Amino acid sequence: MAFDGLFIHSLLKNLSPTLLTGRLTKIYQPFEHDLVLVFRKNRKNYQLLLSINPQYPRFYLTKNSLANPQVAPTFVMVLRKYLEGSILQDIKQVGQDRIINFYFSNRNELGDEVELVLSLELMGRHSNVILYNKQDGKIIDLLKRVNPDENRARLLLPKAKYELPPLNPGIDGFLLTKEEFTKLANKNSPFDLAKKINGLDRDDRLELTGYLEDDYSFESFRTFFNHFENPKGYIFRNNKRKERIFVYQPYHLDLTPYSKNEDINQALDEFYHEQETxxxxxxxxxxxxNIVSNEQKKLSKKLIKLRKQLDQAENSEDYRIKGELLNAYLHLVKAGMTEVEVPNYYEENHPLKINLDPALSPARNAQKYFTKYQKLRNSIKHVKKQISLAQENLAYFDSIETAVNNAEPEDIDSITDELVAQGYIRRNRKQRNKKIDEKALNKFKLSSGKIVLVGKNNYQNDWLTFKKANKHDIWFHVKNMPGSHVILTDSQPSEEDIRETAEIAAYFSKGRLSGHVQVDYVADKRVKKPNGAKPGFVIYTGQNSIEVTPEEKSVLSKRIDK
Incomplete structure (x- = not known):
């Protein structure tokens, strides 16, 4: 279930009483598509997230701490000018569509009271946040200004008159009477009737159809819609382990229950946390x-070319044989010939054609084949070294990609600094040599109470393994793929400790989504760093292995918040 009209209707039942009459005290834009409005009410602060992310546009109250950029974008400056300090008077949804209007009252520079509307339109890639004056309907500014050539239905620029986008016609299920339902039921199948109801996405439509197929009555119709009057947060998984969130418990969809939360805002916060992060x-x-992607492509192409060269060098005996045969049958070679056919005494004298350079003498042609053979044989060692170096570099960039995929937004600066230090990014300003300490790591507490530390990037991995860890602590890492260094701060772990720590190591690796992940573990003293190796690269001996399936909910439940 997405943020469809019924979901929004349900969410507002929970959100409106919390925010109405609250004072808007703070506005900021942590990321390109996201706004945070902080309301003060009854001595409490409430963070409202408004997101026009094209993939999952949404809004809800969040408790996540989001960074406030030092330089505010233009739209935020406009919102601060017109809305900061204002009172939220009302929140209304346009019918059962995905448009939510927040009505504010404030005073202008002259002290006159003005009414302003902040309209949130959740329309996929056409989503927007628009501030306009309620009295004259003139747009003050928008989060996303739209060129008139890109949208001919309406003008989305400052000073234009605000107009609603084209809306799909449909029936408001909350207003449908029993008589109207009966007329529709006599003319439509359950599925066709569900298609006529406004504000339903595919999941809601199928669920309503299921209710009506079980009992094609107005009472059954109302039972379905009553779910949206008292929302809760239900998270389900489909057969591909993809999660979906509902405000009710669906019975007619092929889904598996995953979790339930009485607070719909908290459920949304948890549900979208990974996607938004x-x-x-x-x-x-x-x-x-971009750098990682470019380097991976270059290295992959280089490896293909080097392996082709190695294959050619390792199969260069043909050149030596042709040189020997030419020397043995020089009397058959005449000046100006482009090829000669000689008996191959390596293959029972079967005839073999040998290409010749007509500008060279017979002896020089033979020497040319010997030279080619020797050059290829001599190149084997060099090519193998280049292949090994390219593989190491490719593994390094895979580790950077994995670190980014496992990172929190605040971790990106240290990953960037690593690439600056390695010479892959040029930066004019002085590199930040931020000191690494335990606070920078991910920290977990196992069922036994033992502590597990996890590095977030290559610099942290090296520091954790070689500076922080005790030599008798147990070191974990996924086998043969990029991942975090993980330290279990104990020298005598139980089997359960090993399994839980291995699941953490598997989760913070490239194999996060795999069903079966092999994890190596060994005493930290057996882990070594080769001279000149890139950050994060180590070798180890005497390890044991365990196969685990990383479960996000289980792993993150052990995390210790900072």
């Missing part, structure tokens, strides 16, 4: 990810 991380890590 990935999105915010990728916004901050654009430069890093």
């Amino acid at each position: 990935r999105d915010w991380v990728h916004q901050r890590a654009k430069v890093v990810l």
